[in-house]
Amino acid sequence: MAPISRGFIGRRRPVADPSLVPPGQYVTSDFPVLSAGPTPHAPRDEWSFTVDGAVQKPVSWPWNEFTALPAESVTVDIHCVTKWSKLGTRWKGVSVDTLLDGVQTGAEYMTAWSDGGYTTNLTVQDVTDGKAWVAYEFDGQPLEPEHGGPARLLVPHLYFWKSAKWVRGLTLTLDDEPGFWETYGYHNHGDPWREQRYQGD
Amino acid sequence: MARAAIPGRLTWQLGQVLELIDEAPRCKSIVLDVSDWRGHRAGQHVDVRLTAQDGYQAQRSYSIASAPEDPELVLTVQRLEDGEVSPYLVDVLRPGDDLELRGPIGGYFVWEQALDGPLQLVAGGSGVVPFRAMLRHWTAGRRESAARLLYSSRSLREVIYRGELTRLAHGGGVDVLLALTREWPDGWEGHRGRIDRGLLERAAWPPEHRPLVYVCGPSSFVETVAQALVDVGHEPSRVRTERFGPTGA
Incomplete structure (x- = not known):
């Protein structure tokens, strides 16, 4: 049991459904931005999305082909390790299932990589069966660069650093290789419901 | 990275x-x-x-x-x-x-004495807090790479660590430039207005010196300054950012 903080009451904001908010999180209506460096601005005509690594045949889509793939509109709750959660966010993008459809691989892990050098590691299981998208619209508008546009990974069931901004590809790997924040002491998996913020949580 | x-x-x-x-x-x-x-x-x-x-x-x-x-x-x-x-x-x-x-x-937005290149810090408001740690650490170690701080605040009254920054600037070996955006005392000789591209070109370590640049402050401040740094020729990989905000980290 944590010690009581003398005189602390808190400003408890009414939440429609508290069961939607993972432990240690608070709900915000803002859309805060976190990033380790300057925002990249990749021109659409130089953008492509690639699935490669431990696969039989790498595959790549330029922007116009990528956005012509079957897209899904999803409404999901997102949870940032810096404690904010945002409920009912609306996105449009391509399901990772669609991107991996036809890709032959025995790999169980992958590294999502981005313009600017950011990486994050995920298991294939964590991003398949309708659990992850490469999103290019937020709230009915093209995704802004600050929030990861042209496209970002969207893995809402994990802390939001796993939803790599400015994502350009998924590299399938036979071993689990920690990404950027995972190497700096953040949790390898990042399940907000188990409050897996930092290594050892 | x-x-x-x-x-x-x-x-x-x-x-x-x-x-x-x-x-x-x-x-x-x-x-x-x-x-x-x-x-x-x-x-x-x-x-x-x-x-x-x-x-x-x-x-x-x-x-x-x-x-x-x-x-x-x-x-x-x-x-x-x-x-x-x-x-x-x-x-x-x-x-x-x-x-x-x-x-x-956190292990990325850190400065250690072993890192190469001059140290350039750009703070907006309470974004100066981690820079106090960095400047104290810088002062405690070797001095061959000079440190510069550009610090944007609404008014002189709202400048955090004013006394310590004044000492660092006078004999402490740190170049400190305050940019006041809303109120200026009489005879103010520092910068008036926001930290913009022109000020970064005049007062920050130039890109050819390959400084390691840290930017910390409210999200919009960080976005603007980081973009301006890239525009004037700083390598994106040498610009490290941390954003503060009512809801951010």
Whole structure:
């Protein structure tokens, strides 16, 4: 049991459904931005999305082909390790299932990589069966660069650093290789419901 | 992007409040005695957790303002009017209280003496907090690479660590340039207005010196400054950012 903080009451904001908010999180209506460096601005005509690594045949889509793939509109709750959660966010993008459809691989892990050098590691299981998208619209508008546009990974069931901004590809790997924040002491998996913020949580 | 060693498990610890120091309106430094603090690097932060009588808890992250070589752990907190944790820390907390925290957290937005290149810091408002740790650490070590701080504040009254920054600027070997955006004292000789591309070109380490640049402040400030730095020729991989905000880290 944590010690009581003398005189602390808190400003408890009414939440429609508290069961939607993972432990240690608070709900915000803002859309805060976190990033380790300057925002990249990749021109659409130089953008492509690639699935490669431990696969039989790498595959790549330029922007116009990528956005012509079957897209899904999803409404999901997102949870940032810096404690904010945002409920009912609306996105449009391509399901990772669609991107991996036809890709032959025995790999169980992958590294999502981005313009600017950011990486994050995920298991294939964590991003398949309708659990992850490469999103290019937020709230009915093209995704802004600050929030990861042209496209970002969207893995809402994990802390939001796993939803790599400015994502350009998924590299399938036979071993689990920690990404950027995972190497700096953040949790390898990042399940907000188990409050897996930092290594050892 | 470079990789660092993975630290061990972060457990919650208690720090005893030794002292509260008024730094600026709505802004205090909390001096803590944390008995088994594992040490930290300049630029890292901690999570603070408050617990109410009925078990309700709130957590937020705060930058560490003390250098690795300082004897006590110091957090500097600015009260956000709509905040939940910062009003408690600034208005309710008092010496003798225990504060629950865990850390240090973060390994990228850090400066260490082993890093090469001149040190360029660009702060907006309370974004100066991790830079106090970095400048103290810089002062404690070698001096061959000069440090520069560009610091944007609404008014002189709201400048955090004003006395310490003045000492660093006069004989401390740090170039400090204050940019005041809303109010200027009579005869103000520093910059008037925001930190923009022109000021970065005039006053920051130029790209050809390959400085390591740290930008910290509100999100819109960081976005603008980081973009301007890239526009004037700084390598994106040498620009490290951390964003503060009512809801950010």
